[in-house]
Amino acid sequence: MEVLWLTEKEVRSLLTMDDAIAAVQKAFLDHGMGRTQMPSKSYLHLPDHNGDLRCMPAYLEGQDMAGVKIVNVHPGNPLIGLPTVMALLILHSPHTGEPLSIMGATYITSMRTGAAGAIAARYLARPDSHVIGMIGAGAQARTQLQGLSRHFQIDQVTVFDSFADRARAFAEDVLGFLKCDCIAVAGPEEACECDILVTTTPSRQPVVRNEWVRPGTHINAIGADAVGKQELESALLKRAKIVVDDIVQSVHSGEVNVPISEGILRPEEIHAQIGEVLAGKKPGRVSSEEITIFDSTGLGIQDVATGHAVYEKALQSGMGRRLELA
Known part of the structure; x- marks a missing residue:
C-alpha cells in the first residue's frame, strides 16, 4: 500500500484559481442537492497558545470523494514567521478506505x-x-x-x-x-x-x-x-x-x-x-x-473537492512521491 505525498510547494504549482472555483462549485451544488456527508468541525481549543486545531471530514457521494483535513488557526503565528493557518489533507478511497494522498493544505485552504x-x-x-x-x-x-x-x-x-x-x-x-x-x-x-x-x-x-x-x-x-x-x-x-x-x-x-x-x-x-x-x-x-x-x-467538502483536483493533476504530471505504508 502506497500513498502519494505532495508538498505545499507542489500543491501551489498544480492548483489554479480556476481549478479551485470549478471544484468548489461542484461541491456546493452536491451539498445543495443533499449528496454530501459532512459532520460539523471538531475543535481542540488551545487557550494557553492562543489558537485551535480543527478536524474536518467530508464525503461527496455524487463524486465519490472522501477525506479529512486537519487545520489550525493561531493568530499570533506571523510574529514568529509562521502562517496563521496551516493544514494537512488526507484523501481516502471511499471503496476501501485506504489513504490515496497526503498533501499540504495551507494553500488549498486559502484558494478554496x-x-x-x-x-x-x-x-x-x-x-x-x-x-x-x-x-x-x-x-x-x-x-x-x-x-x-x-x-x-x-x-x-x-x-x-x-x-x-x-x-x-x-x-x-x-x-x-x-x-x-x-x-x-x-x-x-x-x-x-x-x-x-x-x-x-x-x-x-x-x-x-x-x-x-x-x-x-x-x-x-x-x-x-x-x-x-x-x-x-x-x-x-x-x-x-x-x-x-x-x-x-x-x-x-x-x-x-x-x-x-x-x-x-x-x-x-x-x-x-x-x-x-x-x-x-x-x-x-x-x-x-x-x-x-x-x-x-x-467546509470540508471544499477541501476534499479541491484536493482531488490537485491529486488528479499530480497523477497526470507524475508529481509527488510514493511513500510505502504497508
Missing part, C-alpha cells in the same frame, strides 16, 4: 476559500460591481480578490488593515496580478464605500457598522469561523439577505453565531445555503437595492 467567495458573489452581488472594499489584508484577502477578478471587472480596490504597513504592502501586491487602482485607506468606513465588501479578520468585535453599508452592497464575510467571532454589526445582518455555506456550521461558528446567541437574529431568518442557490432551490439576488451577505465558515 477565495473560490467560495467568488462563487457566492457571482450569484449575490450586482453584475456591474466594479469597486471592491477589503477589511483585512492577510493571505486570505489576496485569494478573495483573485477569485472575484474571475467574475467581475474590477476597477478599484480599497483596503484597510489594523496594521497600516500591511495594507500598504497588500495594495502594492495587488498591482502585480490585477490591473486596477488599489488604495490603502485609513479606516474601515472608507473600505465600505464599495460594491463588494470582503472581511477577512479574526475579530470578536464588529469591524463593520450598519450605517456604513449602502443599499446594493454584497458582503463576503470570511473571518468568523469559531464561536464568538463577529465582523459585522448585528443590525446589519437584520437588514440583509443572508446566505451561508452550511446552516449548522454557520449557526455554531459563522458570522451569524453571535447575533443568534444574543437573540437578535433567528436561524429561520437565514435565507439559504449557497448550494441551494446554485441548485435553483432558492433565489440569489433579486434586486439592485438589497444588501446580501455570504457567511463563509469553510
